[in-house]
Amino acid sequence: MIDEFLAGDLGAVEEAVRAAVAEQVMPRFRQLAAHEIVEKQGPHDLVTTADRQAEEQLTDALGKLLPGSVVVGEEAVHADPAVLTALGGDAPVWIVDPVDGTRQFVHGDPGFATLVTLAHREELLASWTYAPVLGLMATARRGGGALLNGEPVHSGSPEPGTPLHVAISHYDFTTDAEKRTLSGLRAPGIEARPCGSAGLEYLNVARGQLDGVAFTWENAWDHAAGLLLVDEAGGAHSTLDGKPFRITGGNALPFTAARDEAAVRHILGLLADAG
Incomplete structure (x- = not known):
């Protein structure tokens, strides 16, 4: 069943993502009322009506596209x-x-995305990263490469002799111990900054606009x-x-993704030394 689905045209998934965003997210962008924004576990952990409604629509649509599949959504897990x-x-x-970068979305910042991934027995098979305001739709298929707006995208390798630009877990979401470990990236040859939407930071790595990311949390979504x-890039x-x-958790943290293996090894080495 899953092999037949993947062998077919996955355009219907992209259509479902675009539809949920068009109907549930974009009408609320820069139009949120106060009662549509709720704190989950603190002032930096927000959920909006757009998150909930988009996840509900996607849950219904994706389940119909692949009968027998299940949905693990951020808001469903919170509940x-x-x-x-x-x-x-x-x-x-x-x-x-449904809205990766809810804080940005709430503040009217275009740097948010909707993320959908299809997995089976813990293997990632296909993914969609959609940033509607930025006009970006990135897709990947296991063994099939990565596309951005329908065109192949490649991470390439960092320019030799130049600093590695790395996005790291935002200070607002890290413990003191995590901050100490991430301080290993305050090193010569590294330029680190707090991340925005994780999904968009990964896209920046995939398209070669960012050299790497280093994150201290492991929520699969x-x-x-x-x-x-x-x-795939x-x-x-x-x-x-x-x-x-x-994706099931229990990872040794932090972890990194980067443009090539050498950058991964360098970043992990600095993190291990600091930890």
């Missing part, structure tokens, strides 16, 4: 953490972040789409213990 167990199950699973996109990724990222 019921048991939903996460589907990531390790036998059914194909859609991993959905934030990372699955981008990790596949970077890998020719980049690489690894957790701190040198293993691939597992």
